[in-house]
Amino acid sequence: MDKIVKMNIIENHSAVVISNMEKRCQFWLPKKKRFCANTPLNPSSSFCGNHTTRSDANWVPCSIDPSHCVLEDNMEAHLKKCPLLKQTQTLLVQPYYQQGINRGTDDDSADHPDFTSVLKRNLVYSLTVPQFSDLLSKICSIHNSISKDIGFSYKVPPACHIWINRLISRKLPYQEKHVQQQASILGNLEEFGVLSSSTQALTEQQFDHTASRYCEDNISSVVEFGAGRGYLTQILADCYGIRKVFLVERKSYKLKADRSLRQKENLALERLRIDIEDLNLNAVESLKGIPYLAIGKHLCGPATDLTLRCCLGEQCDQDIGIEKSVRPQLRSTAVATCCHHLCQWKHYTGKKYLKNLGITKDGFHAITWFTSWAVDADHGSDLSDDGFLQSPLPPGDNDEYGGGGKEVEDIIRNMKAVDRAALGFMCKDIIDMGRLMWMKECGLEAKLVKYVPSDISPENRLLIAKVAAPTISTPTS
Incomplete structure (x- = not known):
């Protein structure tokens, strides 16, 4: 009887573990030797936002903060909630903000792009x-x-x-x-x-x-x-x-x-x-x-x-x-x-x-x-x-x-x-x-x-x- 109870407990525990794993991102992390612990991006996806394959659609730099990119089709919606939007709006009204005042000039043009x-x-x-x-x-x-x-x-x-x-x-x-x-x-x-x-x-x-x-x-x-x-x-x-x-x-x-x-x-x-x-x-x-x-x-x-x-x-x-x-x-x-x-x-x-x-x-x-x-x-x-x-x-x-x-x-x-x-x-x-x-x-x-x-x-x-x-x-x- 004790063996049967123990087996049921083990089976139930395994079922819970498997169920939890199904709710996690299925991306395997070789260095940690486990799957990613994050939640999938949506119910129909097996991966979290970090490990979902990026769409082949056109990605363009955000016009407010070029350090990150956004799908071109989503740009209009993103610009309304970009994290730097409020900071940029606040900066533009500051009396000490004067765009390019300390930039200096090039021989050809003041707006010459950076030489990479x-x-x-x-x-x-x-x-x-x-x-x-x-x-x-x-x-x-x-x-x-x-x-x-x-x-x-x-x-x-x-x-x-x-x-x-x-x-x-x-x-x-x-x-x-x-x-x-x-x-x-x-x-x-x-x-x-x-x-x-x-x-x-x-x-x-x-x-x-x-x-x-x-x-x-x-x-x-x-x-x-x-x-x-x-x-x-x-x-x-x-x-x-x-x-x-x-x-x-x-x-x-x-x-x-x-x-x-x-x-x-x-x-x-x-x-x-x-x-x-x-x-x-x-x-x-x-x-x-x-x-x-x-x-x-x-x-x-x-x-x-x-x-x-x-x-x-x-x-x-x-x-x-x-x-x-x-x-x-x-x-x-x-x-x-x-x-x-x-x-x-x-x-x-x-x-x-x-x-x-x-x-x-x-x-x-x-x-x-x-x-x-x-x-x-x-x-x-x-x-x-x-x-x-x-x-x-x-x-x-x-x-x-x-x-x-x-x-x-x-x-x-x-x-x-x-x-x-x-x-x-x-x-x-x-x-x-x-x-x-x-x-x-x-x-x-x-x-x-x-x-x-x-x-x-x-x-x-x-x-x-x-x-x-x-x-x-x-x-x-």
């Missing part, structure tokens, strides 16, 4: 071997002349010891490599005379009462561009004290520093969800007439140029309705550059600098493509900062690079990884030097430094500047 990585690669491969050799020689020659002006400046100020020594609240995320980079950015600002230094490391409780005095006679407001979660500003607020915070970021993030920042006494926080390209900083009401510090960590590609234009750009002379006395007053800027392979000629601020060196628009596209090699390599013991200054020999001077009529594509494939990385870092430095020269033409005292060792981050170039004269002119670029 594929187009850049094809451009390089279309060069003849002598043209490629001449370009490498020019890059090496330019870098040799500017390398002495790019110093190593890894600074960890005592004021940041609260983060370095992990004395912060355990609720705040901590990643050592990011804290080292953020601390060095602030350390360089302190050495540059922008931030007031502290005399000793303080505890978290002591900072709550005394940190505000560090900026009391200096800069009390900060605008962080490409802020992401905002932890660069979090460290600045914790260690130096500020009264106003503006976080500029076009995307939405979880686990932001906003909650922690809002809990600080006497600190006002405003997050501007907008593309830097469209931000008219002069029209931000709560920033008018206030001296501020502009910062950004790893501003990818053209975001660096857009930020510089936003703070120093041509619109300063075009905003007839905004008096100079109520415009925001830039006091200093510190921007850690990144992802130079994404840079675009129309945005780039250093056009004049490159043209004076004989680098054309096509040469700029080639140089930006080379920069991706800098972060492809292993940045361990084989590649030191000194190694980045070693010049790869032009193909015509070295049989290893196949100077005997080989195509450029073959030459590139035969280059050593260390030489490719070296060339990539040279090109990064040249691009950043053009930006540096543009800032100097704007009337700023500026410098370009390597602010952390390459084993912490290979993206370790920092543009740092402060206003050296009361009037800022705007050069053409």
Whole structure:
């Protein structure tokens, strides 16, 4: 009798399991060795929405948010409920929204499309071997002349010891490599005379009462561009004290520093969800007439140029309705550059600098493509900062690079990884030097430094500047 009861229980359990499995997606997950646990898309389908075979109908990018696609027949209905619809409608009525104000111009058209990585690669491969050799020689020659002006400046100020020594609240995320980079950015600002230094490391409780005095006679407001979660500003607020915070970021993030920042006494926080390209900083009401510090960590590609234009750009002379006395007053800027392979000629601020060196628009596209090699390599013991200054020999001077009529594509494939990385870092430095020269033409005292060792981050170039004269002119670029 007991055996019969047990068999019935097993059979009933098996029936329940099979029934539940029938209600689940039938897509097999090899790594997990089970079927997908999601519910099918509809009763007539065996698969969930993630694993249903996509229709062969025409899929087109959403006109509100091109990052996702929609069936062309469903576009009209989708546009009424697209997640970014409300955000876009809200942005369009903001006084600081001005489409393309910081875009810059191309030689041909202000609306010229982006030059993609594929187009850049094809451009390089279309060069003849002598043209490629001449370009490498020019890059090496330019870098040799500017390398002495790019110093190593890894600074960890005592004021940041609260983060370095992990004395912060355990609720705040901590990643050592990011804290080292953020601390060095602030350390360089302190050495540059922008931030007031502290005399000793303080505890978290002591900072709550005394940190505000560090900026009391200096800069009390900060605008962080490409802020992401905002932890660069979090460290600045914790260690130096500020009264106003503006976080500029076009995307939405979880686990932001906003909650922690809002809990600080006497600190006002405003997050501007907008593309830097469209931000008219002069029209931000709560920033008018206030001296501020502009910062950004790893501003990818053209975001660096857009930020510089936003703070120093041509619109300063075009905003007839905004008096100079109520415009925001830039006091200093510190921007850690990144992802130079994404840079675009129309945005780039250093056009004049490159043209004076004989680098054309096509040469700029080639140089930006080379920069991706800098972060492809292993940045361990084989590649030191000194190694980045070693010049790869032009193909015509070295049989290893196949100077005997080989195509450029073959030459590139035969280059050593260390030489490719070296060339990539040279090109990064040249691009950043053009930006540096543009800032100097704007009337700023500026410098370009390597602010952390390459084993912490290979993206370790920092543009740092402060206003050296009361009037800022705007050069053409």
